Amino acid sequence: MSSQDIPEENLPAEQDHAHAAVTVADEKNPFADPGLPPHEHxxxxxxxxxxxRSERVVALLFTVSMLATVGFIVSYVAIPHDKSIFVFPIGHVSALNFALGLTLGTALFCIGAGAVHWARTLMSDVEVADERHAIAASPEVRAQVHADFxxxxxxSAIGRRGLIRTTMFGALALVPLSGVMLLRDLGPLPGTSLRHTLWAKGKLLVNMNTNQPLRPEDVAVGSLTFAKPEGxxxxxxxxxxxxxxxxLMIIRLQPDNIKDKRELEWSHQGIVAFSKICTHVGCPISLYEQQTHHVLCPCHQSTFDLSDGARVIFGPAGHALPQLRIGVNDEGYLQALGDFEEPVGPAFWERG
Amino acid sequence: MSTNENNERRGKAPAGERVADWADGRLGIYSLAKSNMRKIFPDHWSFMLGEVCLYSFLIIILTGVYLTLFFHPSMNEVEYHGSYVPLQGQLMSEAFSSTLHISFDVRGGLLIRQIHHWSALIFLAGMFVHMMRVFFTGAFRKPREINWLFGFLLFVLGMFTGFTGYSLPDDLLSGTGVRFTEGAILSMPIVGTYISFFLFGGEFPGHDFVARFYSIHILLLPGIMLGLMVGHLILVFYHKHTQFAGPGKSEKNVVGMPLLPVYMAKAGGFFFLVFGVIAAIAAVTQINPIWAMGPYRPDQVSTGAQPDWYMGFAEGLVRYMPGWEINFWGHTLVLGVFIPLMLFGLVLAAIALYPFIESWVTGDKSEHHILDRPRNAPTRTAFGVAWVTVYMVGLVGGGNDLIATHFNLSINDVTWFVRIFFFAGPVIAFLVTKRICLGLQRRDRDKVLHGRETGIIKRLPHGEFIEVHEPLSQEQLHTLTAHHQYEPAEIGPTVDENGVERKVKGSEKLRVKLSNAYYGEDNQIPKPTVDEYKEITSGHGHH
Structure with a gap:
């Protein structure tokens, strides 16, 4: 659309003029507010x-929206819910989700686009000024309210009758306690439950994946095995x-490589068992580096050295992973020689 | 008043008018409409950020109600027999299996789930950006401090509503997040274990948290948020909108377009635009594919576990904090987790309370409806950027594993970088931002006094080259000089009128110090005065 298409009589003569010359209207104060600029058509x-043309665009957008809604209903009925299609560049997606989402999106977007285009091109864009009024009340109103109060x-005599006042505040202060009391049965008290696990003397170490009790020969050097207590x-x-x-995490080290004395004592032929639960905030530790015997918690990257009492060598964990003392029973199966000596998982106030 | 006359008029009036009359007789809608129907709303692109929040909140409620029709908030273990083959026969909670049902067996269920989750991300992002808009333009000043707090509470509650929401499916990723939360709660001195046991109904994970999070997520928090949001909007209406300085705009007026029709069409239309865009995103962009993660097991985890973005800041704090633990008298103070927990609250509180600190420093009791350009409040802007930097460093720290794997960096180096930048970042950001603001203020000053650089070089008859500057129009001059500049506060006379020495309070000394840091020499560039302008323009004559 070029300006030649506009009938001559409609062209605002003033429009160009307003931009051409820079005039400072107020000689005394050139920074003074000149007031709202004239409306530009x-x-x-x-x-x-x-x-x-604008009207047609708006109507077209609303029409597209109607068609898209029809498309939504057709998709809902026609496309099986388990059909998958390949869409470049997203890959394989659910055809139904793709069709429903795009038709719904189009139907909604076109209503919005139509309304906004209508407002921007056809509704009046003349700027209007509204007065603001002070929010604070006038001194008279203020005085009146204070006097009323x-x-x-x-x-009410609340100031004079102190007994009523005091007992009322007392009653109101106490009554929420009933609500607090009612929360008591949300859960049991912690007691010592965080200190105990299922592990006990004689419990066999059962492979988490095969559900079979572990023998020392099942644990190869350099492997990481997850275990649970039997039963x-x-x-x-x-x-x-x-x-x-x-x-539990079980790994086998060369006994010579075990730097920590207690770790060696609690191991069996270089097989050591540590809690899998990170001492930071309780994520299960899963990443094992064979060469260094480091394990890394994938959540917050606490790193423990399993060849040195699982002490923390990096990251936010505050103490070493608890070790489980293990041995072998008469039938040659790995067994626990007791529970963990300290609480597993994240530290807490009563841990000590 | 004669009823006949009334009836006669009613008989003639169109149906819409009759309905309005009926309602007015009972609700008094006309007096409400009189003040609001043609209410003026100023136009600026940044004013739509709040609308994004409002609309995404509405979308979340709409889609959330739909999801409750199918979701079972139960941790009972069931064997899965739905149509997602890889998980058939697996044990999982009913919460997880009903989420699978929504995703695979309810037509459109996946779409609504994805719209719900995407809207939540956009809602939080919208609130963050909206809050920054309000902050950097000083829109939080009197009379809007309470509305700032409402907005802040909405942001914080939104974070927790989002967290309780994405924990509901009981999948491996969200379960890991819940475990992290439990670990953080345990770190609280004295009460930690009790709160944890009461929240989870015993030891973690227990059988209760999904049902409990459910009522928190769909009723308690959104209920409070709805109330706050209505209050927020009522206050926006009551205070009337802020506006930027410009010709015809003052503290006493508000310039823009009337609610009916322009603003209604634009804002109403914008709801559909937001909804449409989110629906399209949900159509093409997968979010939270819980079937790929599997049901939660406390002894399993996936690598690259990330919370939703708005929790990334807290995640970061926990990741780069050194693992300090103090043991004494049979107790453990888990500073390595507790300090991040406190910092999370403190960092948020810092931005929430800022308006009150600034108004204390300025001592300004007047109403402000004209927005500041960020450059004209250099110290505030610098503080805001420093705050955002802390937040962003937290986000980077929360994704340290992804950054390490994607850019082939050492995780330890990334963590150390973040540890240092948690302290250095905000300081650098503060200094740099303040410099930039002062530079921009100088440029505005130059522009006012010397005009706009035209880019035209003129050669004078005697060979000298000069650059032609074009003087600004009065509109531009006014816009660039309309802002108020505070004088730095001074400690008043230390002796009173009787010559008795007055004790200067410590808080007063602090206020004066801060005031000088805000408005003292070198901390803001004095805006040009009319005299300076006249002297320069008359001296130079006409170019």
């Missing part, structure tokens, strides 16, 4: 044909709670 304001307070099955109701504390 849009092309739709002066050319009915342009306005018509004092009158009310005086009539704990996935279908049990308390499985999640118990495994959250009892999960």
């Amino acid at each position: 849009r092309i739709q304001d002066i050319d009915e044909r342009a306005a018509k 004092k009158q009310g307070a005086k009539e 704990l099955e996935e279908a049990q109701e308390d499985f999640q709670n118990e495994i959250a504390k009892a999960a």
